[in-house]
Amino acid sequence: MLVLVVDSSTPAVTAALVEIQPDRLVLRAERCVVDARAHGELLAPQVESVLAEAGARSTDLGAVVAGVGPGPFTGLRVGLVTAVTMGQTLAIPTYGVCSLDALGHAAAATGQRILVASDARRREIYWAVYGDAGKRITEPDVAAPAVVAGQAAGLGITVAVGEGAHRYADILGLPLRAELLYPPAYALAELAAERIRAGDPGESLTPLYLRRPDAVAASIRKPVLP
Template identity: 75%
Template structure:
C-alpha cells in the first residue's frame, strides 16, 4: 500500500488552516491540524501553523509528497497568503500542488441533501454555491444574501453551512448547521485525493476572487500641490 504525506492549507476565510494528511489507496487519514480564526492575521498565522503540524508528527518539509490549497473564493489579501505559501513550498520542494474550491470542501462535508455553502464576502455579500449530496450544482458566485435566497429556493435547497450562512441566516431563511463553519482540511484533501493517487501533474493555483480586490492602484498620478 502506497501512502503519501500531504500538506493542506486554506486561508479563504477568517480561519487560517494547516493540516497534514496521509493519502492512501483506501482513503485519507488526518495526522495533525491547526486552525486559528483571525481575519486580519493570515500572514502571521499560517507559517507557524505549518511548522507546528510538521513538528507534531516529527516530520520536515522534505517529507512532504504534495500540497493541497483552498482556492477560495475569498477576500484578496487573505486568500493569496495560502496560495503563495502552497506555491512557494511546491516549487522549493519540487512537489506537486493541487487546488480545490474552498466552498466545495464545505459542501462535501455537509453530506446528504441540497445544501447552500456560504462564506462571508464582506460588503454585505456572501460567496456561495449549492450542493446536492456533496456535489456542486451551481458555479461559485458572490451575491447579496437576498439574491442568494431567491436562487437557492428555486433549486430546492433545504439547509446551509458556513460562516456566511450563519451571518445572514435571517435573510437566507434556511436552517443553518453548526458545522462545518469553515472549509475542513480533511474535505479539501479528499477532493484532491484522486489526483494525488494518480500522481497528477502540479496545478497552477489560480485564486477564485470573483470580484476586484478591495484595494486597487490609482488610475493616474495626482498633480502635485504647491
C-alpha cells in the same frame, strides 16, 4: 504519502498534515485559528507545528493541497503563496480545491440540496449550491444575501452551511448546520486525493477572487499643483 493542506480563504487559517493511503486518508495533525486579520502571521507557524507534531520534515511531503477560494484578496493569497513557495522549493506538485467545494463535500447528505456560503465582507457572501455526494450544482458566485435567497428559492435547498450562512441566517431563511463554518482540511484533501493517487501533474494555483480587491491602484496620477 504525506500531504500538506492549507486554506486561508476565510477567517479560519488552517494547516494540516494528511497521509493519503491507497484506500483511505489519515489526518496526522491539524491547526485552525479563526482570526481574519492574522493570516500572514499564523499560517507559517502552523505549518511548522503540524510537521513537528507528526514527527515529519518538509522534505517528507509529497504534495501540497490549497484552498483556492473564493475569498477576500489579502487573506486568500497568503495560503496560495505559501503553497506555491513550498511546492517550488521542495519540487513537489500542488493541487487546488475550491474552498466552497470542501464545505459542500463535508456537508453532503443523500437527498439534500445544500447552500454553502462564506462571508465575502461588504455585506455579501460567496456561495454555491451542492447536491448528492457534494456535487456542485451552481457555479461559485458573490452577491448580497437577499439576492442569494431569491435565487436559491427555486433550487430546493434544505439546509445551509458556512460562516456566511450563519451571519445572514435571518435573510436566507434556511435551516443551519452549526458544525460546519469553515472549509475542513480533511475535505480539501479528499477532493484532491484521486489526483494525487493517480500521480497527476501539479496545477497552477489560480485564486478564485470573483471580484476586484478592495484596494486598487489609481490609474491616473493627480497633479500636485492646481
